[in-house]
Amino acid sequence: xxxxxxxxxxxxxxxxxxxxxxxxxxxxxxxxxxxxxxxxxxxxxxxxxxxxxxxxxxxxxxxxxxxxxxxxxxxxxxxxxxxxxxxxxxxxxxxxxxxxxxxxxxxxxxxxxxxxxxxxxxxxxxxxxxxxxxxxxxxxxxxxxxxxxxxxxxxxxxxxxxxxxxxxxxxxxxxxxxxxxxxxxxxxxxxxxxxxxxxxxxxxxxxxxxxxxxxxxxxxxxxxxxxxxxxxxxxx
Amino acid sequence: xxxxxxxxxxxxxxxxxxxxxxxxxxxxxxxxxxxxxxxxxxxxxxxxxxxxxxxxxxxxxxxxxxxxxxxxxxxxxxxxxxxxxxxxxxxxxxxxxxxxxxxxxxxxxxxxxxxxxxxxxxxxxxxxxxxxxxxxxxxxxxxxxxxxxxxxxxxxxxxxxxxxxxxxxxxxxxxxxxxxxxxxxxxxxxxxxxxxxxxxxxxxxxxxxxxxxxxxxxxxxxxxxxxxxxxxxxxxxxxxxxxxxxxxxxxxxxxxxxxxxxxxxxxxxxxxxxxxxxxxxxxxxxxxxxx
Ligand SMILES: Nc1ncnc2c1ncn2[C@@H]1O[C@H](COP(=O)(O)OP(=O)(O)OP(=O)(O)O)[C@@H](O)[C@H]1O
Ligand SMILES: [Mg+2]
Numbered sequence: 001x002x003x004x005x006x007x008x009x010x011x012x013x014x015x016x017x018x019x020x021x022x023x024x025x026x027x028x029x030x031x032x033x034x035x036x037x038x039x040x041x042x043x044x045x046x047x048x049x050x051x052x053x054x055x056x057x058x059x060x061x062x063x064x065x066x067x068x069x070x071x072x073x074x075x076x077x078x079x080x081x082x083x084x085x086x087x088x089x090x091x092x093x094x095x096x097x098x099x100x101x102x103x104x105x106x107x108x109x110x111x112x113x114x115x116x117x118x119x120x121x122x123x124x125x126x127x128x129x130x131x132x133x134x135x136x137x138x139x140x141x142x143x144x145x146x147x148x149x150x151x152x153x154x155x156x157x158x159x160x161x162x163x164x165x166x167x168x169x170x171x172x173x174x175x176x177x178x179x180x181x182x183x184x185x186x187x188x189x190x191x192x193x194x195x196x197x198x199x200x201x202x203x204x205x206x207x208x209x210x211x212x213x214x215x216x217x218x219x220x221x222x223x224x225x226x227x228x229x230x231x232x233x234x235x236x
Numbered sequence: 237x238x239x240x241x242x243x244x245x246x247x248x249x250x251x252x253x254x255x256x257x258x259x260x261x262x263x264x265x266x267x268x269x270x271x272x273x274x275x276x277x278x279x280x281x282x283x284x285x286x287x288x289x290x291x292x293x294x295x296x297x298x299x300x301x302x303x304x305x306x307x308x309x310x311x312x313x314x315x316x317x318x319x320x321x322x323x324x325x326x327x328x329x330x331x332x333x334x335x336x337x338x339x340x341x342x343x344x345x346x347x348x349x350x351x352x353x354x355x356x357x358x359x360x361x362x363x364x365x366x367x368x369x370x371x372x373x374x375x376x377x378x379x380x381x382x383x384x385x386x387x388x389x390x391x392x393x394x395x396x397x398x399x400x401x402x403x404x405x406x407x408x409x410x411x412x413x414x415x416x417x418x419x420x421x422x423x424x425x426x427x428x429x430x431x432x433x434x435x436x437x438x439x440x441x442x443x444x445x446x447x448x449x450x451x452x453x454x455x456x457x458x459x460x461x462x463x464x465x466x467x468x469x470x471x472x473x474x475x476x477x478x479x480x481x482x483x484x485x486x487x488x489x490x491x492x493x494x495x496x497x498x499x500x501x502x503x504x505x506x507x508x509x510x511x512x513x514x515x516x517x518x519x520x521x522x523x524x525x526x527x
Contacts, residue, residue, distance in 0.1 A: 054422050080424030092419045096411040104405070105412055106423035153423070 004031040007188050008053070008084075008157055012062035013072075014212075015045075015052040022048045024212040025062065030157070035179065035189040037199040040209035041235055046192040047089050049209070050159045053190075054086045055079040066157065081109045085155035089162050089192075091146040095135040099126055102134040102145055106153045113154035114185075122178050123148050140171035147178065158182070159190045164198050172198060196234065208233045245498050246377035252494020253487070254383055254452065257390035260486025261445040262467045263474060264394055265438035267482040268401070271414040272434040275325060275336030276476075280467070281460030282347040283439045287313050287446025288455045289351065292362055302365035302451070309447045310440035317439025321432045344461070351457035359454030386448050393444065394483040401479050410434065414477075469512040475525020485523065 008030040015023040023045050030036045038046045052060045055076030064071045071079050085106065094102055103119070103126065120127040123144040129137060137145060143163055150158055160179070164172045172195070179189060179202050193199040199206070200223060208216040210233065218226045262280060269277045290309035294300035300308065320343065328335045364382045371380040401407040413420040413427050421427040446460075453459060466489075474485030489508050497504040515523060 056418050056422050076418070076422040077424050077426050080422055086422055088419060092416055094412045094415050096415060097408055101408045105408055105420070107425060109424050150423075 004033055006030070006065075007032045007067055008190065009065040010049075010053065010063070011065075013049065013052055013064060014061045015048055015057045016059040017048075017057070022212050023052060023060075026052075026209070026212070026214055028207045028214050028217065030188060030190055032156075032188055033183070033186055034204045035183050035191060035202050037191045037193050037203035037206050038209055039193065039196065039199070039206055039230070039234060041233075042194075044209040045212040046209055047161055048212070050086060050161050050190070050192060051088075053079075053159065054084060056086075080106075080153075080155070083110050083154065083156040084159065085109075085150035085153055085157070086159045087146045087150055087161060087163060089165070091142050093134040093137070093142045093145055095133060097134050098131050099134055099137065099145060100130045103149045103152070106149055108152065108154050110154035110156070112156075114151040116152065119148045119151055122151075122181070123174075140167050143167060143171070143175065147175070151182070157188045157190060159192075161192045162194060163191070164193065164195045176201060196230070242376050248494040248498040249491065250377070250379070250383060250387075250494070251497065252491040253387045254490070255493060256487035256490020257387050258445050258449060258463060258486075259467055259470045259490050260394050260483045261390055261441050261448075262463070263470045263482040263486045264397060264479065265441035266467065266471050267474075267477055267479055268397070268441075269435055269438035271477045271479075272410065272431050273321075273325060273329075273336070274333060275328070275340065276333060277435075277438065278337055278341040278464075279320070279343040279347065280340075280439075280442050281462075281464030282344040283313055283317060283460070284442040284446040284449075284463065285351065285455075285457060285460035286316070286347065287443025288362070288450040288459060289355075289446075290443065291447040291450050292360055292455045295362070302447075306444065306447050310443040313443035313446075314436040314440030318432050318436035320439075321435040325435065326428070326431075344464075348457055348461055355457050357456065357458060359456045359459075362450035362455050364451040382451055386452070390445070390448065391487070393441070394486075397441070398479050398483060466508055469508045471522075472512050473508075473515045473522060475522020478522070478524035481522065481524025 006029045010026055010028050013023055013026040014021070026045070026049055038049060040046050048057065051057050053064050055071065055074055060072060062072060066082050066084060069082065071082065094105070097105065103116070125141050126144055126148060129141065134145065135142070147160065147163060163175050167175070176198060179191070183189060183202070191199060191203065200220065203220055205219050206217065207214045208230070216229065216233065262284060266277055266280055269275060287309045290312055291302070291305035294305045294308060295302070324339060325336060328339060368382040368385050371378055401410055409420065409425055409430065413425070413430055417427045449459070470485050470489050471482065473489065474481040489511070493504055493507055496507045
């Protein structure tokens with residue numbers, strides 16, 4: 001994997017919600033074409049890390065380089081236009097938009113996004129419910145919609161925040177297949193997951209977060225050797 | 237009551253429709269602004285008045301006719317609105333409604349005070365454009381052309397706005413940003429610019445209503461202050477933030493007011509507020525409001 005270049009490089013990232021200091025210097029990187037997973041207990045700062053990279057947190061310092069370009073001082077709309085996209089933890093499906101409008105909402109930021117037909121092929125459920133109100137979909141369908149809509153945009157780095165949260169095993173499996181296929185197609189994916197078994201089938205590398213810092217990292221190949229430590233970190 | 241004259245009834249209905257047109261244009265602008273900025277725009281009446289004054293000056297200083305003023309005044313006053321948003325309202329983003337309300341209320345007082353200082357309280361005449369003078373004798377009533385135009389044009393603008401917001405791509409950005417601006421921005425859309433343009437658009441609608449009203453009601457510094465109180469009642473009845481709700485409620489209450497003027501004139505000035513009180517008790521989010 002060493003030959004692939006670094007697409008996302010995060011160094012000393014700090015972030016605040018108002019007065020509360022949440023990230024205390026996060027360091028990690030993602031190479032082009034990799035699936036990298038952030039692990040960590042509830043409240044470790046995983047979501048905040050994704051939002052900070054995306055520029056959705058007002059106060060942040062340190063360095064976030066995307067494809068060599070510094071983004072720490074850019075607004076989130078400019079960051080998106082560089083080719084990053086987020087699928088938020090709460091899914092963020094819009095109630096006042098129908099399924100098609102939700103799917104078509106994010107503007108194309110670069111060439112190379114999936115055509116809509118291919119997104120419907122990945123998630124046939126969406127096609128059947130195209131004119132339903134977005135929030136009338138089931139949790140699983142909403143998750144598919146939240147992932148599907150960022151595939152259209154041509155973003156090269158997809159950040160997925162707990163895409164399996166609260167979903168049935170069969171849907172988790174479908175989302176797993178989708179992520180694997182996206183990786184095959186060359187997308188780079190930064191995944192936040194609590195579902196460790198799910199992540200272990202997809203990720204090339206793992207970072208473990210605690211109290212707003214990255215405290216450990218290992219490759220999928222070294223997973224077995226790190227299992228005890230990991231159980232400790234995650235408290236499982 | 238016993239000697240019902242249809243002529244008078246239809247005359248009051250027409251007055252109601254005209255007022256309803258202004259209510260609808262103004263409450264529509266308020267609804268659009270509230271949706272995006274979360275601000276109750278108390279300056280709306282003053283900006284409506286400025287629209288009328290703008291048309292007046294365009295005509296009397298620059299010789300620009302009514303038809304051009306109908307386009308230029310909303311653009312100019314809407315542009316002024318965009319500047320107000322950029323320089324003042326934007327600083328209130330994320331704060332309680334109350335701050336926006338106080339700021340825009342202050343702006344309204346300043347604008348109205350300035351105009352009153354220079355133009356007193358009496359009305360300046362603005363002639364009906366010559367293409368629309370005269371009227372049609374419909375048999376049961378006489379319909380002045382200009383009034384028919386105001387109703388038809390206002391309704392068209394309202395429905396076009398509804399269509400643009402509910403059925404177009406641009407409208408889907410607007411609806412989405414109303415719900416979750418942070419996420420829409422993270423998709424690559426310049427939400428702050430959208431907010432500025434939305435405020436400018438809402439203000440432009442008010443200015444348009446001002447131009448339409450100039451030949452009917454003359455041009456007066458306090459024309460907006462008088463009207464806006466009723467418009468706020470309309471907004472409360474229709475429900476803040478609902479686009480179709482504000483249009484339907486605007487026209488319906490105008491008509492209701494007209495009918496009241498015919499059947500029970502003593503109540504014509506209060507009927508809207510009575511309805512507002514009832515709606516507030518029964519359905520506090522308004523007839524079309526989302527909980
Ligand atoms: N909007 C907010 N305002 C203030 N504090 C917040 C906000 N969102 C999160 N926090 C705090 O920031 C810390 C990190 O939260 P974050 O959501 O990043 O954790 P996480 O690792 O994603 O957790 P989870 O696994 O539960 O999703 C937590 O202590 C949380 O309470
Ligand atoms: Mg989280």
